[in-house]
Amino acid sequence: METQIAKTAAATPRFQEFWRVFRSNYMGLVGLIMLIIVIFVAIFAPVLSPYDPSSTLNVTTADIYNPPSAAHWLGTDDAGQDVLTNFIFGARVSLTIGFFAAFISLIIGGVFGIIAGFYGGRTEELLMRFTDIMLVIPDLPLMMVVIALTKPSIFNIILVIGLLYWTTTARMVRSQTLAVKSRKFVLRARAIGSGKGHIIRRHILPLVLPILVVQAVLVVSSAVLAESTLSFLGLGDPTALSWGQMLNYAFGRGAMSTGAWWALVVPGFGIVWVVLGLTLLGQGLEQILNPRLDTHHLMPGRPIVTSEAAKVIEKVSGKRPLLEVQNLSINYVNNGKPPARAVENISFTLKEGELIGLVGESGCGKTTLMLALLRLLPSAGQIVNGQVFFNGRDLTALSEEELNTVRWKEVSIVFQGAMNALNPVRTVGDQIAEAIIKHIPGFPRDKRLQERVIELLELVGIAADHKDHFPHQYSGGMRQRAMIAMALACNPQVIIADEPTTALDVMIQAQILELLDSLRKKLGLAIIFVTHDLGVVAEMCDRVLVMYGGVTAEYADVDTIYNEARHPYTQELLKAFPDLTKPKKKLSSIPGYPPRLDALPAGCRFAPRCPLAVDRCHKEQPLLHKLGAAHFASCHLLEASK
Amino acid sequence: MKRWRDLLGKIGWAFFTILFVIILNFFLFRILPGDPARAGVRDPRLTRENIEAIRVRYGLDKPIINCFESLNPVKIGSCAVNPLDTQFFIYMGNLLKGDLMISFHTNRPVTDILSERLWNTIILIGAGQILAIIIGVLFGMFSAWKARTTLDYASLTLSLVAWSIPTFWLGVILLFWGSNNGMPIAGMSTPGMSSYPFFTRFGDIAKHMFLPTLTYTIVYMGEYMLIMRSSLLDVLSEDYILTAKAKGLSIFQILKDHAIKNAMLPLVTIIAINLGFTVGGVVQIETVFSWPGLGMTIVEALNRRDFPVLQGAFLLIAVAVIAANLLADLAYSYLDPRVKTE
Numbered sequence: 001m002e003t004q005i006a007k008t009a010a011a012t013p014r015f016q017e018f019w020r021v022f023r024s025n026y027m028g029l030v031g032l033i034m035l036i037i038v039i040f041v042a043i044f045a046p047v048l049s050p051y052d053p054s055s056t057l058n059v060t061t062a063d064i065y066n067p068p069s070a071a072h073w074l075g076t077d078d079a080g081q082d083v084l085t086n087f088i089f090g091a092r093v094s095l096t097i098g099f100f101a102a103f104i105s106l107i108i109g110g111v112f113g114i115i116a117g118f119y120g121g122r123t124e125e126l127l128m129r130f131t132d133i134m135l136v137i138p139d140l141p142l143m144m145v146v147i148a149l150t151k152p153s154i155f156n157i158i159l160v161i162g163l164l165y166w167t168t169t170a171r172m173v174r175s176q177t178l179a180v181k182s183r184k185f186v187l188r189a190r191a192i193g194s195g196k197g198h199i200i201r202r203h204i205l206p207l208v209l210p211i212l213v214v215q216a217v218l219v220v221s222s223a224v225l226a227e228s229t230l231s232f233l234g235l236g237d238p239t240a241l242s243w244g245q246m247l248n249y250a251f252g253r254g255a256m257s258t259g260a261w262w263a264l265v266v267p268g269f270g271i272v273w274v275v276l277g278l279t280l281l282g283q284g285l286e287q288i289l290n291p292r293l294d295t296h297h298l299m300p301g302r303p304i305v306t307s308e309a310a311k312v313i314e315k316v317s318g319k320r321p322l323l324e325v326q327n328l329s330i331n332y333v334n335n336g337k338p339p340a341r342a343v344e345n346i347s348f349t350l351k352e353g354e355l356i357g358l359v360g361e362s363g364c365g366k367t368t369l370m371l372a373l374l375r376l377l378p379s380a381g382q383i384v385n386g387q388v389f390f391n392g393r394d395l396t397a398l399s400e401e402e403l404n405t406v407r408w409k410e411v412s413i414v415f416q417g418a419m420n421a422l423n424p425v426r427t428v429g430d431q432i433a434e435a436i437i438k439h440i441p442g443f444p445r446d447k448r449l450q451e452r453v454i455e456l457l458e459l460v461g462i463a464a465d466h467k468d469h470f471p472h473q474y475s476g477g478m479r480q481r482a483m484i485a486m487a488l489a490c491n492p493q494v495i496i497a498d499e500p501t502t503a504l505d506v507m508i509q510a511q512i513l514e515l516l517d518s519l520r521k522k523l524g525l526a527i528i529f530v531t532h533d534l535g536v537v538a539e540m541c542d543r544v545l546v547m548y549g550g551v552t553a554e555y556a557d558v559d560t561i562y563n564e565a566r567h568p569y570t571q572e573l574l575k576a577f578p579d580l581t582k583p584k585k586k587l588s589s590i591p592g593y594p595p596r597l598d599a600l601p602a603g604c605r606f607a608p609r610c611p612l613a614v615d616r617c618h619k620e621q622p623l624l625h626k627l628g629a630a631h632f633a634s635c636h637l638l639e640a641s642k
Numbered sequence: 643m644k645r646w647r648d649l650l651g652k653i654g655w656a657f658f659t660i661l662f663v664i665i666l667n668f669f670l671f672r673i674l675p676g677d678p679a680r681a682g683v684r685d686p687r688l689t690r691e692n693i694e695a696i697r698v699r700y701g702l703d704k705p706i707i708n709c710f711e712s713l714n715p716v717k718i719g720s721c722a723v724n725p726l727d728t729q730f731f732i733y734m735g736n737l738l739k740g741d742l743m744i745s746f747h748t749n750r751p752v753t754d755i756l757s758e759r760l761w762n763t764i765i766l767i768g769a770g771q772i773l774a775i776i777i778g779v780l781f782g783m784f785s786a787w788k789a790r791t792t793l794d795y796a797s798l799t800l801s802l803v804a805w806s807i808p809t810f811w812l813g814v815i816l817l818f819w820g821s822n823n824g825m826p827i828a829g830m831s832t833p834g835m836s837s838y839p840f841f842t843r844f845g846d847i848a849k850h851m852f853l854p855t856l857t858y859t860i861v862y863m864g865e866y867m868l869i870m871r872s873s874l875l876d877v878l879s880e881d882y883i884l885t886a887k888a889k890g891l892s893i894f895q896i897l898k899d900h901a902i903k904n905a906m907l908p909l910v911t912i913i914a915i916n917l918g919f920t921v922g923g924v925v926q927i928e929t930v931f932s933w934p935g936l937g938m939t940i941v942e943a944l945n946r947r948d949f950p951v952l953q954g955a956f957l958l959i960a961v962a963v964i965a966a967n968l969l970a971d972l973a974y975s976y977l978d979p980r981v982k983t984e
Binding site: 132133135136137138139140141142144145146148149221225228229232233234235244247251256259261264265268271272275276279280283296297298299374376401403404405406407408409412413415420421422423424425426427434435438439470472486 | 659662663666670671787789790802803805806807808809810811814815817818821822875878879880881882883884885886887888889890891892893895896897899900903904907915918919921922925926929930940941944945947952955956959960963964967978979980
């Protein structure tokens, strides 16, 4: 009893959360309303309809195909009956058939899908092959044949549609089951020896259910369409006047030649209404389950906000460093909720040939910051303050076209996890050549272009004969190096390397780091190196920017960071990495996780995890204190030592 | 080497599917209740002898399939009939010879009837399919590119409405409109046209084709638009699009060189799978416009209980759809380097 109550209590917020999202999805909402209206009409048909559908007693020939009038709002049909009445009662037949047929097909598809996905092996092979066969056989002719050979009755129609419309459901459910099966909690349940039935009921079904709901909505609409088609073709139940059956009678009994458009338009309108309502609802639910628009890379960026004060600084330009980031702040717009402050007030500079390390745990806004430099943020991201000067030009003020001459030509990026960063259907060489053609006008497009591509590949240690291979033929390390070759293609001045070694094994990591460092020395590149590995930073970097929760924790040259770190976060980070010179030192990790961007603490963002935090840290955000010529840290404890 | 094995596997699978359809097709007409002879020739004046004669003529007097004991080596010969002299093996033998039996209704070989009408259907599907794909893909592209703009919402709404309209109903409405506006309302050509010069005849057929093709295009255009939009949206959120943007390519270059081809690849398979549903649409359109194709043949055969024609038409359609799927599968593995060079 108690667990029952606990369960419903837990379910309510989830439903409320769903409803909150659903309410802002107009497509789904309109569909739901359309569906509710038609179900309402079907249920209250006897109350709503002006006539009794079974009374045909007083019909004379004068009543046939009468146009709409006060007595018959939507006219009369071939039997002299009121079209509106038949239309309202027709909703009952069409919906009943649709829902029952969908129910049968969902059960078959769901069971097949779960069994195939969960048991795998031979069972899966057999079931999915059978599904494939059924998917290929044209369904309408098959349904027509089966119904013609048996008897056109409501029961047979429901059965035939139900037995033929389960294929897509089975496929969807199977792939979802496969995805769920490998999740941790299912593996754990199997490891502790839970029964298969138990695992399916308790762990798999709840996660397959959302897919099944979307699928249900779509299958009902297909079933309603199928029923109306069969009825129209004369295979419907002659005793049940569905919308399709009404159209069959009207079309076959002279509505065309008498010009009785109402008898043709009205029933079809009902079908479109139901199918459209269900489709909209299905699309809406799908969008909620699978929100992908948020990462659409071609959406126009949000307008950049720059404060007037910042613009004044711009005019005081003398000799400037290569890249200068000033007070950059980035928000993520958050669907009605207050925006998430992903990055706040970050400033740093980068000189020619310099390597700066950007360090912090995952989710600290490092990638967001890097993408913002070239204005590559996803559409929800917005620069709300600050500027990015490259060679004295403010990148935040350039037009897209002007910016496209800076991107890759001057500043290129090596993306994290180059697995998907290369286009899978074009050869690697082709993708490198593309950058050259775009940015070096007049570069000959003949053998010399190919030679240049080979030269670049060899520079990163990839043999020339891999030039015409596709990314999937490369290993992970090769892809990462190919990405670096591509980044070097136009001799840029700055390379942003966003965790270029995260997904790779230690040997290849070392190779790639060495490669970047040697290229820097050879070509005089300036590099921004994003990493969560302080060890890497110690070896290569000139300066280090430690980020925490989107703000600067500490910013100084590499020696200062390692020997005189002042911010508690930097100190904790250093304790978490092995130091070869002090092999006996105990390693410690920082308990807890970085803050979620939509739930930032009121005071210092590190306070909840900080071992030294005092009352003030939880209430007030610390300022960035200058501790030396080029040493900054943001912590209340440093105020006194200023 | 592996590619050839895959190829053979795919072709073998298609043949297996066809075999399945053949067997299903045979038993569907034998197991379901109702005597084909009695159902096919419904005339109360028929005597028992007449019916028996009809059964003999169409081979319906023979056992459907021999008793299973004939498969048991110990009991060979215990069955009364020759295993090859059963309806099933006669049917299979005839199929191998390309013989689909004789129509109950017209007494003509089914193959003749179907081959006359197959082309009419192919013309209709071909024209409609090409138009629907071109229009649908273009709309889908713009919609995905301009996601969440008025243009996107407008074309999305339009497509969803088009998708929700029953094919036959759209046909009926267009036919109603056409019949009041001087369009030809039935068939493929005006009677007596065959003596006219080629171009006049061609124009006449084109005029007859207009409304059926329009119906087809509207109904399937929405679907292709939705598929292309969704496919392109998937591609546009891929990391390699971000790479392309970081490379300084213009939006047009990104779409042309990185997004469209990748988004079109899954479309090849989906178009082929859709052919199965498309057939359903063609049956409806041909019925409404009396277009003398395979779909109308099926509906006619149904109404006349002409089972040999029904059986033959169903088989032909199923085989065509399976073959189209096989072709799409092969085309896909040729077009997608990920499959090709694996």
